[in-house]
Amino acid sequence: MRAGYSDATKGIAAVLLACTVWGLSPIYYKAIAHVPPLEVLSHRTLWSLGIFAVVLLAQRRLAGLGALVVSDRFWGIALAALMISVNWFTYIWSIQAGHGVEASLGYYIFPLVAVLIGMLAFGERLSRWQAAAVGLAGVAVVVLTYGLGVAPWLALLLATTFALYGLIKKRLNAGPVVSVTAEVLVLSPLALGYLASQHWGWFGAGAGHFGQDLRTSAMLAFSGVITALPLMYFSYASRRITMASLGLAQYLNPTLQFFCATLVFGEPFSRWHMAAFALIWLAVALYSADLIRQDRARKAVSKVAMSGKTVI
Secondary structure, eight states: OOTTSOHHHHHHHHHHHHHHHHHHHHHHHHHTTTSOHHHHHHHHHHHHHHHHHHHHHHTTOHHHHHHHHTSTTHHHHHHHHHHHHHHHHHHHHHHHTTOHHHHHHHHHHHHHHHHHHHHHHHOOOOOHHHHHHHHHHHHHHHHHHHHHSSOOHHHHHHHHHHHHHHHHHHHHOOOHHHHHHHHHHHHHHHHHHHHHHHHHTTTSSOOOOTTTOHHHHHHHHHHHHHHHHHHHHHHHHHTTSOHHHHHHHTTHHHHHHHHIIIIISOOOOOHHHHHHHHHHHHHHHHHHHHHHHHHHHHHHHHHHHHHHTOOO
């Protein structure tokens, strides 16, 4: 980031860049639709591990990674790794199989699923507007299920696994880059084993795509970049802007996914989709308004507290 700009401005630019990369990632996954999702996931795991390891080495934080992996938080790391791997696999499969609209729906509703899980699992209280937003999201799911004759399972799976991932990470009390490096490190033996089985034909004829042609090989390696880069920018932003700004900016991700699915890929968008998304967008508006209200309330309380400390 260039010198001369405020931390808040740099933070906003960083989160917008991160969400733009995430939002446009369907174009990348569609371009390698000839590679099976599990193979893409394995490459994403290994290449991102390499990038994260280099970053931590440059920052002299590799010791923190080792301490986290061998600590009593290992099983939390393993559970987080399971949630994010299921989420990544489901998302890759959704895009390649032509379900990008439903995938975008999943990331629209994930914050609402997260607050609902927080209420059920940890007794957190929902504000009136949050409750209304969750209710609208529920109605949207019912509408889509009725209209299409099947529940939007992909959207629900994406939203639930990502919400659970966030809640697990919250309890790990570890930095985002260190913790995600630990997660892909835990997953790397499985990824290596799967790729070895594909390339060396342990379970039949070899079918690995890496090395078959330059374009595919380069794109598989690039999966590490589109995994690591936005996460690091998002981490940078989270330390410099308010949670309200961070939460609102995240909706750029599913919005771009939605436009990729409908405008770029030409996926069908029926009247039932339209009705469900209208309800979801209204829910997002209510949830976002509540985020802004809470942020202003915190600032007001902080200002009063600071004024009370003034010595006359």
